[in-house]
Amino acid sequence: MTAKPISFGIMLHGAGGHMNSWKHPGGPADASVNLDFYISQARKAEQAGVAFAFVADGLYINEKSIPHFLNRFEPLTILSALAVATDKIGLAGTISTSYSDPFTVARQLASLDLISGGRAGWNVVTTPLEGSALNYSRDHPDHALRYEIADEYLQVTQGLWDSWDDDAVIRDRETGQFFDPAKLHALNHKGRFFEVAGPLNSPRSKQGQPVIFQAGSSDAGIGLAGKYADAVFTHSPSLEETRAFTNRVKDAAVAHCRRRDDVKIFPGISPIVAETREEAEAKYDRIRNLLSIEEALAYLGRYFDHHDFSQYDLDAPFPDLGEIGRNSFRSTTDRIKADAAAGNLSLREVALAAATPRPNFIGTGAEVAERLIEWIDAGASDGFILGFAVSAEGLEDFIRLVIPELEARGRYSRDLPGETLRDHLGLPRKESRYAQAAGIVAKAG
Amino acid sequence: MTAKPISFGIMLHGAGGHMNSWKHPGGPADASVNLDFYISQARKAEQAGVAFAFVADGLYINEKSIPHFLNRFEPLTILSALAVATDKIGLAGTISTSYSDPFTVARQLASLDLISGGRAGWNVVTTPLEGSALNYSRDHPDHALRYEIADEYLQVTQGLWDSWDDDAVIRDRETGQFFDPAKLHALNHKGRFFEVAGPLNSPRSKQGQPVIFQAGSSDAGIGLAGKYADAVFTHSPSLEETRAFTNRVKDAAVAHCRRRDDVKIFPGISPIVAETREEAEAKYDRIRNLLSIEEALAYLGRYFDHHDFSQYDLDAPFPDLGEIGRNSFRSTTDRIKADAAAGNLSLREVALAAATPRPNFIGTGAEVAERLIEWIDAGASDGFILGFAVSAEGLEDFIRLVIPELEARGRYSRDLPGETLRDHLGLPRKESRYAQAAGIVAKAG
Ligand SMILES: Cc1cc2nc3c(=O)[nH]c(=O)nc-3n(C[C@H](O)[C@H](O)[C@H](O)COP(=O)(O)O)c2cc1C
Ligand SMILES: Cc1cc2nc3c(=O)[nH]c(=O)nc-3n(C[C@H](O)[C@H](O)[C@H](O)COP(=O)(O)O)c2cc1C
Numbered sequence: 001m002t003a004k005p006i007s008f009g010i011m012l013h014g015a016g017g018h019m020n021s022w023k024h025p026g027g028p029a030d031a032s033v034n035l036d037f038y039i040s041q042a043r044k045a046e047q048a049g050v051a052f053a054f055v056a057d058g059l060y061i062n063e064k065s066i067p068h069f070l071n072r073f074e075p076l077t078i079l080s081a082l083a084v085a086t087d088k089i090g091l092a093g094t095i096s097t098s099y100s101d102p103f104t105v106a107r108q109l110a111s112l113d114l115i116s117g118g119r120a121g122w123n124v125v126t127t128p129l130e131g132s133a134l135n136y137s138r139d140h141p142d143h144a145l146r147y148e149i150a151d152e153y154l155q156v157t158q159g160l161w162d163s164w165d166d167d168a169v170i171r172d173r174e175t176g177q178f179f180d181p182a183k184l185h186a187l188n189h190k191g192r193f194f195e196v197a198g199p200l201n202s203p204r205s206k207q208g209q210p211v212i213f214q215a216g217s218s219d220a221g222i223g224l225a226g227k228y229a230d231a232v233f234t235h236s237p238s239l240e241e242t243r244a245f246t247n248r249v250k251d252a253a254v255a256h257c258r259r260r261d262d263v264k265i266f267p268g269i270s271p272i273v274a275e276t277r278e279e280a281e282a283k284y285d286r287i288r289n290l291l292s293i294e295e296a297l298a299y300l301g302r303y304f305d306h307h308d309f310s311q312y313d314l315d316a317p318f319p320d321l322g323e324i325g326r327n328s329f330r331s332t333t334d335r336i337k338a339d340a341a342a343g344n345l346s347l348r349e350v351a352l353a354a355a356t357p358r359p360n361f362i363g364t365g366a367e368v369a370e371r372l373i374e375w376i377d378a379g380a381s382d383g384f385i386l387g388f389a390v391s392a393e394g395l396e397d398f399i400r401l402v403i404p405e406l407e408a409r410g411r412y413s414r415d416l417p418g419e420t421l422r423d424h425l426g427l428p429r430k431e432s433r434y435a436q437a438a439g440i441v442a443k444a445g
Numbered sequence: 446m447t448a449k450p451i452s453f454g455i456m457l458h459g460a461g462g463h464m465n466s467w468k469h470p471g472g473p474a475d476a477s478v479n480l481d482f483y484i485s486q487a488r489k490a491e492q493a494g495v496a497f498a499f500v501a502d503g504l505y506i507n508e509k510s511i512p513h514f515l516n517r518f519e520p521l522t523i524l525s526a527l528a529v530a531t532d533k534i535g536l537a538g539t540i541s542t543s544y545s546d547p548f549t550v551a552r553q554l555a556s557l558d559l560i561s562g563g564r565a566g567w568n569v570v571t572t573p574l575e576g577s578a579l580n581y582s583r584d585h586p587d588h589a590l591r592y593e594i595a596d597e598y599l600q601v602t603q604g605l606w607d608s609w610d611d612d613a614v615i616r617d618r619e620t621g622q623f624f625d626p627a628k629l630h631a632l633n634h635k636g637r638f639f640e641v642a643g644p645l646n647s648p649r650s651k652q653g654q655p656v657i658f659q660a661g662s663s664d665a666g667i668g669l670a671g672k673y674a675d676a677v678f679t680h681s682p683s684l685e686e687t688r689a690f691t692n693r694v695k696d697a698a699v700a701h702c703r704r705r706d707d708v709k710i711f712p713g714i715s716p717i718v719a720e721t722r723e724e725a726e727a728k729y730d731r732i733r734n735l736l737s738i739e740e741a742l743a744y745l746g747r748y749f750d751h752h753d754f755s756q757y758d759l760d761a762p763f764p765d766l767g768e769i770g771r772n773s774f775r776s777t778t779d780r781i782k783a784d785a786a787a788g789n790l791s792l793r794e795v796a797l798a799a800a801t802p803r804p805n806f807i808g809t810g811a812e813v814a815e816r817l818i819e820w821i822d823a824g825a826s827d828g829f830i831l832g833f834a835v836s837a838e839g840l841e842d843f844i845r846l847v848i849p850e851l852e853a854r855g856r857y858s859r860d861l862p863g864e865t866l867r868d869h870l871g872l873p874r875k876e877s878r879y880a881q882a883a884g885i886v887a888k889a890g
Contacts, residue, residue, distance in 0.1 A: 022616060022623065029616040033648060035560050039529075059548070061646045062631075067623035071614060071648045074556035080525035081560045084484075100549065103504070103580040111519035115480050115526045134642035135548040169516060171467060171474040176737075178467065178512035186507075197579035201506045203478060203516045292621075 006376055006411050007383030007425065009052040009092070009266055010045045010395065012038055012078075015068045017270055018389040019299050019355055020290035022068040027392030032072040039085045041395060048399045049414035051424035052090030052121060054213075054233070054385055055079060059099055060131035064298050064306055076108050083116035090421030092121030092213055097153040098146050099127055099136050103196055106157040109210045110202035118206030118420035123213040123233060124224070126150050128328040130305055143327055147220035152191045154212070154228045159187040161209040162432045163199035185434060207420035208430030213266075217245065217331035226252020229263050230427055233385055236267035236360060237335065243380040264382040264425055267375075270389045271361035273368050273397045280362050287389050288356045296351040303329045303336065303354070314348040356389070365401030372402070373411055451821055451856050452828035452870065454497040454537070454711055455490045455840065457483055457523075460513045462715055463834040464744050464800055465735035467513040472837030477517040484530045486840060493844045494859035496869035497535030497566060499658075499678070499830055500524060504544055505576035509743050509751055521553050528561035535866030537566030537658055542598040543591050544572055544581050548641055551602040554655045555647035563651030563865035568658040568678060569669075571595050573773035575750055588772055592665035597636045599657070599673045604632040606654040607877040608644035630879060652865035653875030658711075662690065662776035671697020674708050675872055678830055681712035681805060682780065688825040709827040709870055712820075715834045716806035718813050718842045725807050732834050733801045741796040748774045748781065748799070759793040801834070810846030817847070818856055 014032025015021035022029045031037045042053050055075040058065075075093030082091055091112065095105055105122075113120035126146035133140035141149060168183030187198035214221065214229035222245075225232045232249050236242050242265075250260040272287070274280040291299075297309040304325035312319050318340035325333035340350050361368050375381055388394020406412035416424050431439075459477025460466035467474050476482045487498050500520040503510075520538030527536055536557065540550055550567075558565035571591035578585035586594060613628030632643035659666065659674035667690075670677045677694050681687050687710075695705040717732070719725040736744075742754040749770035757764050763785035770778035785795050806813045820826055833839020851857035861869050876884075 020621070023618045023621065025618070029618060030614075033559055035529075058646070061644065063626055063629065065646075070624065070646060071609065072646060073559065074552045074647070076522060077525040077553055077556040077560055080522040081529045084480075084526045084529040099546070101544070101546075101581055104545065107519045108522055111522040114478055114518065115522055131642075134640070136546055137638070137640040164516065169475075173468045173470070173474060176465070176468065179515065181508055184508065193582070195579070195582040197576075199506065201503070201510075201515060201517060202519070 003411055004376055005413060006372055006406060007264075008050045009054045009090070009383065009385040010041070010050050011268065011385055011387035012041055012053050012055050013387065013391065014072055016390040016392075016394065017387045018287055018290060019066050019295060021287075021390045023290050024287070024390045024393065026390055031391060032068045035078075035081065037392075038073070038078060038082065041391060042082050042086050042089060044395055044399065046086050046089035047414070048403055049412070049416055050089060050386070051383070051416065052092050052119075052421055053079075053082065054121075054123065055093045056123070057094035057096075057125075058129060058132075059096060059127060060129045060135060062131065062306070064301065066299070066302070076112060079120070080112055080115055083112065083119065088119070088416050088419065090119045090121055090211070090424055091116055092123055092211065092421070094123040094125055094215075096125050096127040096132070097150040098141055099132055102153050102156040102194055103160065103200075106160040106200055107202055109157075110161060110200060110205065113205035113207065113210050114202065118422070120205070121211035121213055121231070121421050123215055124150060124154065124228075125215050128330075130328060140327075143218070143330060144220065147216070147224055149193050150224055151227070152193050154224075155191070156187070156189050156194050156196050158209060158228070159189060159433070160196065160198050160200040161204065162434060163187065164203045165432055165434060166204055169203060204432065207422040208432065211421045211425065211427070221331070222248050222252050225249050225263060226254075226258070227256045230422070231264045231266055231425060234265060234267050235332070235335070236269050236384075238360065239375055239378055239380045242267050242375070243378060246379065246381055262427070264427070266383050266385045267381050268385045268387045269361050270357075270359045270387050271368050271394070271398060271402065272359050272389070273363065273365055273401045275364065275401070277363050277367070280364065283393070284358065284362060288352070291355050293348065293351065296355040297347075299355040300336075300351045303333050309347060309351065312347050315346045318345055318347050318350045359389070365405045368402050369405035369409065372406065373409065376411075448856055449821055450858060451817055451851060452709075453495045454499045454535070454828065454830040455486070455495050456713065456830055456832035457486055457498050457500050458832065458836065459517055461835040461837075461839065462832045463732055463735060464511045464740060466835045468735050469732070469835045469838065471835055476836060477513045480523075480526065482837075483518070483523060483527065486836060487527050487531050487534060489840055489844065491531050491534035492859070493848055494857070494861055495534060495831070496828070496861065497537050497564075497866055498524075498527065499566075499568065500538045501568070502539035502541075502570075503574060503577075504541060504572060505574045505580060507576065507751070509746065511744070511747070521557060524565070525557055525560055528557065528564065533564075533861050533864070535564045535566055535656070535869055536561055537568055537656065537866070539568040539570055539660075541570050541572040541577070542595040543586055544577055547598050547601040547639055548605065548645070551605040551645055552647055554602075555606060555645060555650065558650035558652065558655050559647065563867070565650070566656035566658055566676070566866050568660055569595060569599065569673075570660055573775075575773060588663070588775060589665060592661070592669055594638050595669055596672070597638050599669075600636070601632070601634050601639050601641050603654060603673070604634060604878070605641065605643050605645040606649060607879060608632065609648045610877055610879060611649055614648060649877065652867040653877065656866045656870065656872070666776070667693050667697050670694050670708060671699075671703070672701045675867070676709045676711055676870060679710065679712050680777070680780070681714050681829075683805065684820055684823055684825045687712050687820070688823060691824065691826055707872070709872070711828050711830045712826050713830045713832045714806050715802075715804045715832050716813050716839070716843060716847065717804050717834070718808065718810055718846045720809065720846070722808050722812070725809065728838070729803065729807060733797070736800055738793065738796065741800040742792075744800040745781075745796045748777050754792060754796065757792050760791045763790055763792050763795045804834070810850045813847050814850035814854065817851065818854065821856075
């Protein structure tokens with residue numbers, strides 16, 4: 001058996017994942033609204049064989065938000081722009097099922113998939129931040145309801161994407177026949193949350209349908225991933241925890257009559273790499289020093305519905321928060337609470353770790369490469385999403401120091417395996433539900 | 446006084462405005478989903494000094510729709526792609542206020558405006574086609590209600606676009622100050638249809654705010670245009686009717702304390718140009734012959750809620766339709782009914798004229814150029830949107846034969862006057878409402 005190659009995505013999150021990454025001198029301070037920066041990051045990643053670019057999103061800001069996310073590009077527009085500025089890299093963006101219309105979103109993603117030649121992906125999120133409701137003239141659905149909506153939403157969008165069989169459009173100028181009506185399918189969905197007749201005014205793409213990413217880690221999130229997701233974006237607390245999570249998602253896929261390999265797991269990681277271990281530590285220090293303790297408390301508050309942590313003693317044990325944070329980033333807040341209890345940590349320690357966590361991939365290129373291979377070989381994941389704390393420096397270091405080490409070990413190729421995002425992820429083209437049904441009939445007959 | 450220069454927009458509508466333009470050999474049959482074709486049309490127009498590209502849209506299709514619109518790009522995604530593929534041309538797209546969320550749309554347009562360096566425009570439509578409701582889990586609001594929603598929708602989006610003063614974001618790496626909280630404005634809109642807190646997670650753009658186009662011609666449409674629009678897209682039945690319409694819109698602007706010149710009128714025209722008048726007529730004949738009478742009836746039906754016209758005698762007078770078509774493209778259907786009555790036309794004549802109307806700009810380059818100048822000098826409009834019946838041939842002919850004639854008459858320059866769409870339209874940068882308020886206070890003080 002040849003060793004499994006390692007696959008990467010890259011977060012395009014402006015200046016970086018760190019709250020104060022905009023202060024880091026390695027990149028432009030306005031990175032989050034700088035088109036040239038986005039294009040250059042995407043192109044560098046593409047040349048290095050990164051499988052996809054990934055754009056996160058949020059629908060609510062206030063003065064306490066991460067500064068450089070106060071102004072940022074909207075995912076569909078920036079990804080459509082990148083579709084023209086790049087050739088091969090996949091283009092995945094976050095859109096919430098709690099605050100959008102499935103007909104519009106199905107269509108925009110289908111259009112991105114056409115424009116990019118089959119490179120579109122959709123990170124399906126249910127929107128943890130309650131404040132989002134304030135921008136959408138409605139109430140924030142609770143956690144369980146959000147996932148019920150998301151389930152029906154995915155039925156609708158995937159149904160719409162199959163409106164036209166692959167060979168439905170003929171465009172015969174001689175006969176005047178534009179399409180074959182027998183190969184056009186109205187959806188006529190009537191469900192609990194949505195009524196959508198269809199058909200979609202967009203054909204299927206080179207990869208069949210956009211790739212579905214999913215990013216919730218609760219039981220409900222794992223259930224949704226098992227049913228629909230082609231890929232999952234998750235945390236990376238440790239190899240063991242990530243492997244356990246990966247197995248739960250793959251089990252959930254099997255429970256939905258899919259194969260374990262039909263859903264690829266991508267933990268987000270923030271490697272810090274340098275020529276020596278000491279230099280890597282120095283880089284980490286520079287990043288940590290981008291932040292004051294007041295800022296760290298505010299950062300922590302984001303996960304807990306913007307709870308005001310400045311009211312507590314910094315050096316007393318992490319406070320008991322009761323139900324606060326249970327309805328938003330639940331899996332994250334549960335983990336923070338558990339870590340605090342396990343380590344008997346002070347609020348100061350929790351806040352500093354939350355704002356600038358020590359990455360589990362830090363060291364020389366060889367060290368990081370070995371660790372990545374260890375995770376893959378242990379079955380912890382299928383690849384990684386690189387969400388550098390500081391985007392510009394992070395990507396440059398990774399390409400310069402880690403990629404060659406992976407290549408030397410025969411575990412990485414800069415040549416992307418195909419043309420579409422599904423190709424890059426090792427997934428087959430998504431067959432239409434109608435072609436599948438016909439296939440089953442044909443086999444049975 | 447120097448003569449007023451003439452300004453053009455170009456419809457990017459795939460193969461063309463004609464129902465069967467996809468059959469015309471001058472362009473690719475799949476033009477409506479062909480990125481390369483869109484890019485090449487936009488670049489040709491840009492090089493010829495066309496001020497903006499314009500993408501129309503619809504939210505409902507069925508087997509009777511215009512064939513090449515059964516599959517087409519979604520406006521925001523294709524325009525974002527074109528933002529990277531072009532440098533100067535404005536990029537305007539159609540989005541319905543009846544079937545979308547103002548926070549999302551404000552943000553996507555703001556993002557397009559950033560990506561394009563201040564070239565975004567929004568054609569605000571209220572969606573005439575009732576079928577759209579079938580794709581959006583709701584009822585179709587009636588004509589009056591749609592315009593009431595649109596009015597509040599524009600208050601919200603324009604309010605959101607002013608969330609950040611032009612100098613609100615500082616990004617001072619020394620002091621650590623990212624922005625000035627005094628220059629950030631939450632909207633806190635609570636109206637009849639929308640509650641939107643804001644602020645928007647997007648800054649103002651190079652042109653301040655995206656350009657507002659409006660495309661309804663009823664009294665309610667004119668009222669909305671007078672209040673909000675920077676430009677109006679309208680029909681071009683005749684010089685006199687268009688001039689009357691133009692005056693009504695400019696009067697409406699004045700009634701809203703704006704200047705007549707604050708709103709630019711762009712009738713859509715479909716010129717057919719050739720070296721000689723006979724050749725132009727032959728081109729028109731070729732286009733008319735792309736269509737059978739059955740197809741012409743179906744085309745007519747589109748304006749009348751997909752009414753089935755095949756039930757009537759083709760050569761009897763145009764039937765009395767009562768209320769049919771009153772709730773969709775009302776101004777169009779009223780005009781069709783009036784023309785039929787005035788000319789005592791048969792259904793056949795009405796259908797053929799509706800599907801392939803004889804353009805009011807047909808002839809040699811010099812003839813068409815003179816006619817365009819005549820319209821402008823008569824005050825009928827500020828410019829024209831070129832919606833060629835057959836896109837590829839139409840644009841090529843126009844650039845080759847009409848533009849040089851306009852240049853020779855000193856009425857056209859291929860050099861666009863500035864960088865932003867507002868520059869191209871002769872509109873000042875849109876000042877923020879907060880800057881304006883401060884300015885008024887300063888003057889009063
Ligand atoms: C790794 C990861 C990335 C996420 N990215 C986003 C995002 O970009 N935007 C967003 O609104 N929510 C994002 N979420 C939130 C999830 O979609 C989900 O709403 C939230 O985690 C609560 O669901 P859960 O309890 O199932 O995790 C992310 C969650 C995870 C775990
Ligand atoms: C020149 C013109 C172009 C239009 N373009 C669109 C369009 O692209 N998409 C759409 O849904 N409606 C479009 N409309 C419809 C209008 O927005 C409006 O809903 C319709 O005309 C009915 O309103 P009215 O009675 O005020 O004209 C257009 C209308 C006109 C007159």
